[in-house]
Amino acid sequence: MSLLTPARRRFSPRRLAPLAMFEALATPHGVDRYLELVHPMLTVRELRAEVTEVRRNTADSVTLTLRPTRQWKGFEAGQFVQLTVEIDGVRRTRCYSPACSQYRADGRFELTVKAHPEGLVSQYLNAHAAPGLVVGLAQADGVFRLPTPRPDRIVLISGGSGITPVMSMLRTLCEEDYAGEVVFLHYAFTEKHVPYLDELRELDAARDNVRVVLAYTEQSTGGDLHGLFHQKHLTAAAPWHADAETFLCGPPGLMKAITSHYAAHGLAGHLHSEDFAPAPVVPADGDVTGAVTYLRSDVTATNAGETLLEQAEAAGLSPEHGCRMGICFSCTQIKTTGCTQNVRTGEVNSDPDVEIQLCINRAVGDVTLDL
Numbered sequence: 001m002s003l004l005t006p007a008r009r010r011f012s013p014r015r016l017a018p019l020a021m022f023e024a025l026a027t028p029h030g031v032d033r034y035l036e037l038v039h040p041m042l043t044v045r046e047l048r049a050e051v052t053e054v055r056r057n058t059a060d061s062v063t064l065t066l067r068p069t070r071q072w073k074g075f076e077a078g079q080f081v082q083l084t085v086e087i088d089g090v091r092r093t094r095c096y097s098p099a100c101s102q103y104r105a106d107g108r109f110e111l112t113v114k115a116h117p118e119g120l121v122s123q124y125l126n127a128h129a130a131p132g133l134v135v136g137l138a139q140a141d142g143v144f145r146l147p148t149p150r151p152d153r154i155v156l157i158s159g160g161s162g163i164t165p166v167m168s169m170l171r172t173l174c175e176e177d178y179a180g181e182v183v184f185l186h187y188a189f190t191e192k193h194v195p196y197l198d199e200l201r202e203l204d205a206a207r208d209n210v211r212v213v214l215a216y217t218e219q220s221t222g223g224d225l226h227g228l229f230h231q232k233h234l235t236a237a238a239p240w241h242a243d244a245e246t247f248l249c250g251p252p253g254l255m256k257a258i259t260s261h262y263a264a265h266g267l268a269g270h271l272h273s274e275d276f277a278p279a280p281v282v283p284a285d286g287d288v289t290g291a292v293t294y295l296r297s298d299v300t301a302t303n304a305g306e307t308l309l310e311q312a313e314a315a316g317l318s319p320e321h322g323c324r325m326g327i328c329f330s331c332t333q334i335k336t337t338g339c340t341q342n343v344r345t346g347e348v349n350s351d352p353d354v355e356i357q358l359c360i361n362r363a364v365g366d367v368t369l370d371l
Ligand SMILES: Cc1cc2nc3c(=O)[nH]c(=O)nc-3n(C[C@H](O)[C@H](O)[C@H](O)COP(=O)(O)OP(=O)(O)OC[C@H]3O[C@@H](n4cnc5c(N)ncnc54)[C@H](O)[C@@H]3O)c2cc1C
Pocket: 080, 094, 095, 096, 097, 098, 111, 112, 113, 114, 115, 116, 118, 119, 120, 121, 122, 123, 161, 164, 165, 274, 275, 276, 277, 322, 323, 325, 327
């Protein structure tokens, strides 16, 4: 597989039409498996994208511009895509939220990926992404979107890498010449950690209805606010936030503080949020019993009550995964026997030989996985 192969030549989509007739002949691999040998961006069915530009605006993030193949249907500000890269011969899929306006004229889109200290894909992209890199892509998805028609007042709150979907919303609103009031409140460790600092300052200066408020948690000078979220920050940034729709994306601590504030003030219905990381799993009721057996790996470990993905990793296995929160299905494996519980819905499944998502299921007693 050549997902990481630099693109060599451009191909016209018109040349693809006759290729469809070869699809049946190419079974079981599919014609795209053969076409990628010619050129990784030449596909009949698969959506891929070529990195065309790489910028490093902060020390711990990389901003990629991607040119998708003709199958791309675009996105709405706030949504995410699943991106697949091949690292050491294994395909790895992760979710990333486009940060550009949904109206970008050249059909390309932009991702900003923060390098997590132990993160596999984010470290890989930060270290190795270069123009010509071809990645796998899934169509944009997700319900974290601006409503239509647009509300009269909008608050966009982000922290760290959570800036991307709300940056896309801000850029989209500006391109629409949105006439309502927008406050963009962003939390970062220091000024150096704000990926779109210059553009944010320009938007704030150029538009009377846009106010950018920067809050630094580890810098006591510069910026507009300092320290971790406090409700006085919201009062200072957007005193009218009770009458607005608020869109929030950030690290778990910030998400929790703001969600609690909105709930305590009867404003939960006005808050829309996107999680980048899974919420901690609530411990199972009652005793945790049994063992999890990984058949193909010939490993059995005592059931610890965590998700099956966490337990498999703790047992020394490296199952494929992406979002770790039930979105991307890349962790799906066959449960051959035993009972599992979906940690999000509480639903219990005791059917044999069924597909389950490891990241959102835990074992209830003995479970055997074809892993
Ligand atoms: C809907 C959605 C949109 C996203 N959009 C973006 C985006 O625009 N920009 C961006 O940089 N990231 C985004 N993410 C996060 C991204 O998908 C990856 O989780 C992140 O890049 C880490 O992947 P990794 O392979 O480097 O880490 P992994 O190798 O998967 O994990 C390494 C360690 O880091 C922990 N970890 C994994 N993800 C996170 C996280 N998000 N926060 C804290 N710890 C984590 C894991 O538990 C593990 O211990 C988004 C996630 C979701 C679900």
